[in-house]
Amino acid sequence: MRARKEKPIFRGLTIAAAGDLGGSAQWTDANISRWVGLREGKFVRAMGEDVTHVVCSGEEFKRKEGFVKLALKRPKTCQIVTLDWLEDSMLKQKRLDEEPYSHLRALKRERERERKRLMVIKGLEKAVKEVNPNLYHLYRDHTFFQYEVVMTRDDEGAGIQGERYVMSIFESNNAKPRLYWFIARFFKKKGDTLAKIHRPSHAPGVFAREFDLFEKFFQKKTGVPWAQRLVRAGTTDNSCFQYQPPTGGKPVGWVPAEYIPAEAPDVVMTDGVVSTTATTQPAVTAADTNDSETANTTAIPVAKPSHTPAPHPQPQPFLTPAPSPRADLAITTATTAAPSQGRDENHSFAGLSSTAAPTFTWPTPGTTPTMIDLTSTDTPVCAL
Template sequence: MPRQIFKKCVIAVAGPLPGQLTVENLAQWTRLRKGIFSNDFDEFVTHLLCTREQFNKRVPRVQQALKRGKRFHIVHFDWFEFSAVQEKKQPEKEYSMRVLLAKQKAREREERRIEKGIKDEEKFVNTNLFHIYTDREFFSYQIDITRDDTGLGELGQRYTMCLWESDAKPHLYQFTAKFLKRKGDGQPTYYRPSPCAGKWREEMDHFMAFFQKKTGVDWEDRVIMQKTTNTEHFQYTPPAGGKPVGRRLRHSHEYCLQINAELRGLPWPPEEEKLEAKADASQGGDILAIPGGSDEWEPETSAKMKNDSFVDENMDTSEDETPSSTQDIPDDEEYEENVNDDPEKDTDLNIEVSRESELEDDEMEEQPLTSSSDDSTEGSTSQVVVDGHTTPSSLASDNTSCDTMDTDATVPGEIDDPRFYEAVRQALKFPVPN
């Protein structure tokens, strides 16, 4: 029993096929393999069988198939015969007449390219054997120089200068120039000083000499002298926007641009660069550093805060100055070393810390988050609520540096960042009273 290799296939023919592939046999063999054979060529057909002659002559069904696009297969009749004999559906791509047509068109294009190269060799250069030379900075030696000859009424005159490099090695080089009298001219003229390709040095000299003759500018000064010569000369515009401009400049590219701006009376640096630099600067700004980060946190203070000092103005600070930032406070390792020097102080400190933690836990459970009415009660630590944050009143007084402190002094209302109060606590480190 034949296998169902043509299932879901609707097969038609473009015309009579050779051998035993008659319409009756094709219909029978297709039905045995669960396919459908159609005498008509409609939109349900999935495979159109034809010969190469029928395809080349573009018989009516082949023409209709090509107009419908690639929605179905146009295959050589061998596809059907080999699939039926081997009881396996063969890949359509190997027998596709579309692929054959594409290969045929590619072959024709290659033949035309070769013919064009041979024709150009007589007056230009064989483009099948040469390509445009590119230096180590990826500058392509194919440039245009233009001018408008108002006297002759020839606008858009253009020379296309090329330095060619051979595909074969060792490389040979050749300079050519193509001239168009006006924009859209379909009959260019060619200039080739050397009858055949030669060494790079010789052809590069031809390139630079032609450039100097037509533009009035040396090749090394092409950036410095751009747009500075009169209209009688051809004009060259070097690539911009960071593109390579080629080697052999008189000075560095940046310095050449600066000289050109001075010759033309233009500002330097250009206004565009100034605007870009100004925009980049405006995008930046003061960034608020977080305490404990890589930058020091220095919050902005108002004039009122500067007048309301937390330290008594009459206090003598000539010998012992208060640290101005957290950087002046010793770190934890140094602090532990100073404490561990005296065992008795270490024991007292542990007892004091445990008592402070017990007092703070008891007070947090017993007292609400409101301002304390009695700040002088022994055995308890009064609390002050500032912008929703509970702060021990011991932060507002320094028992070690002064006897009394203005308890009415508060932090200005405009500082509402909780990180500020945390920084104050770390900077002052006042002991909690027993």
């Protein structure tokens, strides 16, 4: 009976075996050499530059001696695979991808598992005094200001050099609703890596509580309220900790309008938020214009500070009546004065009422439609 011709799946490959392959008794050097040769490959027991694959067991790879040591020096031209790659390739009659059978890939997976295990252990140890970094991250407000504030103190007269506090507010990663935690770390001197932890809350809580602790701690150490951190920066003596606001266009957080530094021309207010990334245009006075022109000034709205993270207010709705289907339509209004539609201090829109909408009435047959005196200031008019 004529033998079946095998596919040349190992053409151009030189395969070497390192140590005991750990397979069955049939995996002898003579059998492997014959099976590889039938598929136009080459099997050797001596390591050379022409070797493209080294087949070895897991124990042999961990020792990293002999053929394995030489193969590790040229990982781009020599693959270190298990015996399963050789066997599966011959059974499926095609050269399989070496990646799933690679000893190097298995080593990387093992190292990744060990790294994650150590990260979990380190996070649990850190959670005893601080916050577990696997469950929390630094909080950023809607201005993209990150709540990690550094305060420093240098008082040569008192022998203090390089003291610093790092205040942080952390936000939960997955917990809903979001939980927050205030932490302060104290470093005694410059270059000190061992910090003393101040965590007033034994458990995370709502933002209002933790932000209140944050503000009180900041004022206690600097002597300056958190809301006045920009206008009073650097105004206290050396016995207090000093806070330097971010510069270079970085977010500085929310600041009330009355506490914006007047000497900072590149700071503008937008909806109660301080931004250093925009520049204001120089003011135009009446003296710089012609006699027929007047100076226009635009008041910038300032929102009341809020201690809870909230989205920006929705745009104000407008009352727009529908067009009249008839030209002889008479228009009357149910009220004599339009309500105020201003924005209140809580980002809501006050003064809007359903009675403010104009009422349309059809004229009685045989009567003349009522005409409205547009020159009168007492009659409210709705333009169509």
